[in-house]
Amino acid sequence: MRRPPVHPRPGPGWDGPRPAPVARSRPVRLARAELRRQLRYVARLRVATLALIVIAVVGAPVGFFAIREAARDPIFAELDGWNLPDWAATDHQDEAYGSRWCIRECRFRERTWESSKDAATTNAAYVAALKQAGWVIWQVPGCPPEGVDGHDSCWQRDEYVLDLWVRDAPCEITPVRPTVGPTPDGSPPADPVEAAPSAEANGIPGPGCGTSLATVKVFNRIAYQQVA
Incomplete structure (x- = not known):
């Protein structure tokens, strides 16, 4: 049996023809490129x-506080921060209307x-507390108004x-209702109004006695005369 001829492999000094490279399939190259993409x-x-994520x-809490601060009235926020004794601000009520940016009507704030x-x-x-917060006395005609009780x-x-405006709170004295009945000597009973002892005589102070109310009204300067 005859052996097949052995062809020498091309080396560095080989001058003969080299075998053609095996061409890769185009669909395979495209599939790999698409996979990498x-x-x-x-x-x-x-x-x-x-x-x-x-x-x-991180941004949700920041956005929440930013929206809350933007919606909060800066004047009421300042009033909350006044350095007042506990006895001077036991409770309060707020009232406000108008626009903070003075659109059509500047905002008016009131707290009692x-x-x-x-x-x-x-x-x-x-x-x-006002002086500590940087407020100074403002004296103009009509402010403070005349004939107002209190300070x-x-x-x-x-x-x-x-x-x-600080004034005494209303002090209501409720008299004790007298008991009208026959007197021991048979004389007619005294007048109920005269017989009724006062609350002070019974040692019962009326509600509001010795207490006070403090009201602040805050305006934009340009709108003060219109509101006043």
């Missing part, structure tokens, strides 16, 4: 998703506190005007 897309999508987790002490002592505490003063700071 899809893998890169998936990787970018994962990074973007992770970034969105981080932004949502309840104080457990008399008007003079309460007024001194509020005057000290009334006007203040200004930046573009705002503030009217402070």
Whole structure:
């Protein structure tokens, strides 16, 4: 049996013809390129998703507080921060209307506190708090108004005007209802009005006695004359 001829392999010094390279199939190259493109897309999508999750987790509280602060009235926020004794601000009620940006009508704010002490002592505490917050006395015609009971003063700071009014709280005395009946000597009973002892005589102070109310009204300076 005859052996097939052995062809020498091309080496560095080979001058003969070299075998043609085996050409790769075009569909295989396209499939691999498409696979690499899809893998890169998936990787970018994962990074973007992770970034969105981080932004949502970190940014949600920041956005919440930003919206809350934007919606909160800065004047009422300042009133909350006044350095007042506990007895001078036991409770309060707020009222406001108008636009903070003076669209059609500038905003008006009003707050009334309840104080457990008399008007003079309460007024001194509020005057000290106003000065500490940077407000200064503002004296113009009509402010403070004349003929007002209690302590009334006007203040200004930046573009705002503030009217402070401190007065005694209403003191209601409820008389004790007398018992009308026959007298021991048979004489007619005394007049019920005259026989009724007062609350002070019975040692029962009426509600509101010795307490006071403090009201602040805050205006934009440009709208003060219109509101007043």
